[in-house]
Amino acid sequence: MANEKVLVLDFGGQYNQLIARRVRDLSVYAEIKPYSTPLEEIKAQGYKGIIFTGGPNSVYDESSPHYTSEILSIGVPVLGICYGSQLISYMLGGEVSACEKSEYGKINIRLVKESKLFKDVPEKSVVWMSHTDYISKVPNGFSVTAESDDCPCAAMENEQKKIYAVQFHPEVTHSEYGIKMLENFLYEVCGCSGDWVMDDFIDRTVSELRKKVGEKRVVLGLSGGVDSSVAAALLSRAVGNQLTCVFVDQGLMRKDEGDFVERTFTSLFDMRFVRVNCGDEFLAKLKGVTDPEQKRKIIGTEFYNVFWNKIREEADGGFFAQGTIYPDRIESGKGDAATIKTHHNQVKMPDDINFEGVIEPLGDLFKDEVRKVGEKLGIPHELVWRQPFPGPGLGVRILGEITKEKIKILQESDAVFRDEMKRSGEEERLSQFFAVLPDVRTVGVMGDHRTYDHLIAIRAVTTDDFMTADWARIPYDVLARVSNRLTNEVEHVNRVVYDITSKPPGTVEWE
Numbered sequence: 134m135a136n137e138k139v140l141v142l143d144f145g146g147q148y149n150q151l152i153a154r155r156v157r158d159l160s161v162y163a164e165i166k167p168y169s170t171p172l173e174e175i176k177a178q179g180y181k182g183i184i185f186t187g188g189p190n191s192v193y194d195e196s197s198p199h200y201t202s203e204i205l206s207i208g209v210p211v212l213g214i215c216y217g218s219q220l221i222s223y224m225l226g227g228e229v230s231a232c233e234k235s236e237y238g239k240i241n242i243r244l245v246k247e248s249k250l251f252k253d254v255p256e257k258s259v260v261w262m263s264h265t266d267y268i269s270k271v272p273n274g275f276s277v278t279a280e281s282d283d284c285p286c287a288a289m290e291n292e293q294k295k296i297y298a299v300q301f302h303p304e305v306t307h308s309e310y311g312i313k314m315l316e317n318f319l320y321e322v323c324g325c326s327g328d329w330v331m332d333d334f335i336d337r338t339v340s341e342l343r344k345k346v347g348e349k350r351v352v353l354g355l356s357g358g359v360d361s362s363v364a365a366a367l368l369s370r371a372v373g374n375q376l377t378c379v380f381v382d383q384g385l386m387r388k389d390e391g392d393f394v395e396r397t398f399t400s401l402f403d404m405r406f407v408r409v410n411c412g413d414e415f416l417a418k419l420k421g422v423t424d425p426e427q428k429r430k431i432i433g434t435e436f437y438n439v440f441w442n443k444i445r446e447e448a449d450g451g452f453f454a455q456g457t458i459y460p461d462r463i464e465s466g467k468g469d470a471a472t473i474k475t476h477h478n479q480v481k482m483p484d485d486i487n488f489e490g491v492i493e494p495l496g497d498l499f500k501d502e503v504r505k506v507g508e509k510l511g512i513p514h515e516l517v518w519r520q521p522f523p524g525p526g527l528g529v530r531i532l533g534e535i536t537k538e539k540i541k542i543l544q545e546s547d548a549v550f551r552d553e554m555k556r557s558g559e560e561e562r563l564s565q566f567f568a569v570l571p572d573v574r575t576v577g578v579m580g581d582h583r584t585y586d587h588l589i590a591i592r593a594v595t596t597d598d599f600m601t602a603d604w605a606r607i608p609y610d611v612l613a614r615v616s617n618r619l620t621n622e623v624e625h626v627n628r629v630v631y632d633i634t635s636k637p638p639g640t641v642e643w644e
């Protein structure tokens with residue numbers, strides 16, 4: 134953990150994680166806590182600064198999130214963003230009113246007073262606004278530092294008390310100098326030195342892990358996804374072959390994926406690698422099952438049993454490690470912005486296994502930080518930047534009954550599609566792309582013969598967060614090549630369709 138840290142106090146805004154990530158990109162450790170966190174707890178942490186996030190409400194709504202105004206007099210610098218800025222005004226006796234015309238989108242602001250927050254920011258610049266209320270009267274002791282055509286107070290401050298407020302969102306990229314403003318807050322106002330550096334993180338974590346683990350053993354469930362892979366590499370650096378990685382290959386992975394994961398970890402890292410191949414057992418359980426939910430349930434239950442049986446064999450009284458990352462923890466229901474989705478990185482442990490403790494070496498990191506650590510530890514680029522892959526694997530991409538033959542057709546098709554996305558350079562701008570086997574046969578013609586064979590659907594989406602997604606506009610000539618190759622190279626494929634459904638109303642996966 135870094136020595137200095139900043140608190141992002143969450144009032145329910147949609148950008149709370151983005152604010153923390155920006156702060157960390159500026160080399161200062163930031164953590165997010167809900168507005169229900171008691172002041173005493175905040176005081177005890179010794180934060181260098183506090184950032185109030187935006188929020189969906191009006192400060193005058195009874196139900197909107199508030200905080201005791203004492204937080205503004207504990208001597209820690211505060212920056213309020215959007216709702217957070219209005220809240221500061223409200224807490225200190227200023228006035229907030231409804232805008233005649235709400236501001237949304239890119240807006241020009243003018244600086245009207247010199248400010249530490251705006252050091253090296255030009256007098257006029259573009260910021261991102263999204264608000265229906267505004268600060269109509271600043272509290273005593275405050276002065277306006279920026280304005281826009283429709284907003285008399287785009288920013289205000291009390292320099293002496295180190296309280297700053299901006300009506301706009303400096304954390305989003307549409308705000309031209311937003312990052313500079315955050316940097317100014319951290320370094321000019323809070324006096325941070327910038328001690329959140331990934332190299333230090335690795336050294337510090339490795340030495341903490343060594344101390345904690347001692348001579349004991351550690352078992353880790355490795356899925357081949359980014360998080361568990363980076364956790365494995367980090368633990369390997371710390372404790373070498375005291376680490377056992379259990380990798381369950383349920384036969385529903387992409388083509389050659391299981392071998393790739395095994396090769397990577399056995400050749401590059403010091404550890405015991407245990408691979409459990411159980412594809413046939415999974416297929417036997419899935420025989421005749423066509424209902425999507427039932428298939429998911431069976432795959433989930435089987436996985437759970439196989440995984441924990443193996444862990445039980447390997448555990449031997451040591452530690453259990455998992456690749457939980459920071460967003461998994463903030464989503465797990467402590468804050469009000471939480472409970473967005475149930476996460477799958479934290480596995481529920483059976484009651485009969487006793488470990489010395491659980492280790493989550495990436496528990497404080499965002500995904501982009503996990504990737505940085507992964508690259509520094511020498512994990513192949515392909516693995517560090519891999520796209521998300523669902524836990525049930527190809528099981529959610531084969532509609533109807535899952536059979537060995539269908540898995541093979543889908544794996545081959547998916548491999549061809551991925552290869553074309555790589556060659557064409559399209560993969561760089563796609564968030565996720567894959568093939569689906571809808572279990573539909575259609576009539577075709579090949580040479581002089583009639584065929585009656587499988588349809589393959591291809592899916593490619595762009596998204597920031599996977600909550601919503603758009604289908605990717607892949608150029609026609611690239612799609613044409615994919616279609617040609619699929620029908621020529623993959624046996625039993627005679628037709629290809631491209632899925633042009635956004636999410637919503639579709640989901641990314643087909644099941």
Ligand code: XMP
Pocket residue numbers: 477521522523524525565599636639640641642643
């Ligand atoms: P959907 O289909 O819900 O997918 O729009 C959103 C993202 O989540 C992934 N996904 C899963 N990941 N276990 C996982 O680990 C699952 O059961 C699962 N289902 C969907 C999906 O690949 C996409 O990235």
